[in-house]
Amino acid sequence: MVRSGHQARTEQRGLIMKNAPIQNSDESVRDKRDYTPGVFVERHNTVSADVLAALLQGEQMTGMDAVFSHNTTRLSAVVHRLEKKYGWQIDRCKVQIKTKDGRQARITGYWLSALLPGGAVIAGAAARIDKVKIARTKRNDTMRGKA
Numbered sequence: 001m002v003r004s005g006h007q008a009r010t011e012q013r014g015l016i017m018k019n020a021p022i023q024n025s026d027e028s029v030r031d032k033r034d035y036t037p038g039v040f041v042e043r044h045n046t047v048s049a050d051v052l053a054a055l056l057q058g059e060q061m062t063g064m065d066a067v068f069s070h071n072t073t074r075l076s077a078v079v080h081r082l083e084k085k086y087g088w089q090i091d092r093c094k095v096q097i098k099t100k101d102g103r104q105a106r107i108t109g110y111w112l113s114a115l116l117p118g119g120a121v122i123a124g125a126a127a128r129i130d131k132v133k134i135a136r137t138k139r140n141d142t143m144r145g146k147a
Contacts, residue, residue: 002008015024032040035137037088038082038083038086038087038088039086040052040086040124040128041082041086043135044128044131044132044134044135044136045132045135045136045138045139047070047072047078048078048081048082048086049080049132049135049136050070050132050136051066051070051072051075051078051082051130052082052086052088052132053129053133054069054070055082055088055090055110055111055112056112056125056128057129058111058112059111060109060110060111061074061075061109061110061111061112062075062095062107062108062109063075063107064107065075066078071140073109076108079092079110088112090108090110090111090112091110091111091112091113092108092109092111093108093109094106094107094108095107095108095109102139116139138146
């Protein structure tokens with residue numbers, strides 16, 4: 001059994017994974033996987049485009065990460081939209097974490113594990129990511145009255 005990159009990063013962050021995704025190195029139909037990427041979000045200055053750009057860059061995120069880095073409290077809805085409307089295959093798993101007061105909480109982590117065989121970048125993704133970052137920065141500055 002080989003640990004996926006997501007499992008290793010999660011363990012480094014001190015998170016305990018339940019039902020962790022497992023990548024079998026002796027998988028018999030590896031060439032039968034669907035590596036067809038979804039389509040990009042049309043508008044660049046949306047939360048959906050911002051979350052997709054982060055996922056395309058290999059980020060993994062939770063709902064709380066999305067609050068601070070993508071200005072949304074509705075990450076699960078954004079992920080659902082990216083899957084259903086735009087055709088992206090986004091992986092997820094429940095992770096158990098400790099809160100500051102010692103309680104255990106279960107959260108969901110999201111990531112794109114296998115964009116294309118060998119981790120190749122989807123054609124046009126880098127340019128799209130740059131456009132989204134510029135548009136989101138401009139929008140955020142306008143909302144804060146900096147522009």
